[in-house]
Amino acid sequence: MKNLKCDVCNKDITTAINQRSYFHMANRDLCEACHDQMEFIVKPVVRTKQPFNYEWYDRLVRDSIEKAIAKGKWETR
Ligand SMILES: [Zn+2]
Numbered sequence: 001m002k003n004l005k006c007d008v009c010n011k012d013i014t015t016a017i018n019q020r021s022y023f024h025m026a027n028r029d030l031c032e033a034c035h036d037q038m039e040f041i042v043k044p045v046v047r048t049k050q051p052f053n054y055e056w057y058d059r060l061v062r063d064s065i066e067k068a069i070a071k072g073k074w075e076t077r
Contacts, residue, residue: 004022004029005029006029006030006031006034007028007029007030007065007069008028008030008031008034008065008068008069008072008073008074009031009033009034009073011031011033013029013031023035025038025061025062025065026058026061026062026065026066028065028069030065034068034074037068037074038061038064038065038068038074040074040076041064041074041075041076042057042060042061042064045060046060
């Protein structure tokens, strides 16, 4: 089995795949905790966006993930 690590927190998530605690988003691998954090950061921003735009949302998710990887942690805006 491929050795999978969360791209943000570097936690080993190889054994977690079948437990639905693994997320592949924006070409990154996220553990459940990091996915929760991402949603926590993105959701309030999404609420202010009218009308909703999927391309915009995609970019927002990617930017949030890349920022978290660069800083090594999640940061609320
Ligand atoms: Zn993680």
